[in-house]
Amino acid sequence: MAVGAQNAFVLKQGLKQSHSLPIAALCSFIDAIMITAGVAGLGHLILAFPLIKDIASFGGAIFLFIYGYGALKSSFTEQKMEGEQELAADSLKKAVITTLAISFLNPHLYLDTVVLLGSISVQFEGTAKQWFGAGAVLASFVWFFSLSIGARYLSPIFQKPKAWCYLDRFICLTMWSIALALLYPYL
Structure with missing residues (x-):
């Protein structure tokens, strides 16, 4: 597993203990849909239309630059583990929208789940292919x-504001x- 946008967001939500389980469930569900689509053959369609990949790459890059800038900006403000009342201010709706953006605007989602896992699944036939897909979905969950x-076990480290900065x-x-x-x- 590579550290990507989804993983970083899930980790941060887990550290903040802010809607961490619903966000993990949403990421898992998105991966499950995309893995299933890949195993079913959608990867071939994406590869057949390079414009889809180009649009996703540029849109994803813009989103990731903006998201990274927000994280950089946040690193210059003192943060600490928040209390229950402050956590409630981070709405579930905002967390879900951010998760959807991080997931669907990231071309790596499509490349890793649909194209890569889809192409690996080609070596299997019948129920073996279904088991491969089910195993990949389970691994994602x-x-x-x-x-x-x-991330909750790391929370003692994040009692220190410098840890949030890093x-x-x-x-x-x-x-x-x-x-x-x-x-x-x-380029």
Whole structure:
């Protein structure tokens, strides 16, 4: 599992203990849909129309640059673990919208789940292909929930404001690196 936009967001929500389980469930559900589509053959359609990949790459890069800038900006403000009342201010609706944007505007979602796993599944036939898809979906659920729940064990470290600063800067670098990687083929 690579550290990407979804993973960084799930980790941060888990650390803040702000809607972490619904966000993990949403990411898992999105992955399940995309993996199933890939195993069913949608990857071939995406590869047949390169314009789809181009639009997703540029849109995803713009989104990741903006998201990374927000994380960088946040790294210069003192943060700490918040109390229950402050956590309620982070609405579930906002977290869901951010999760949907991070997921669907990121071309890596399509490349990793639909194209990559779809192309790997071609080597299997019949029920073996279905089992491969089911195993990939299960792995996604285990990953996102483990990341979300495991983040709670890191929360003592994040009692220190400097830890949030380092996390936000790491997220910024990760988002900008992914954005640059998306744009590299066009340079």
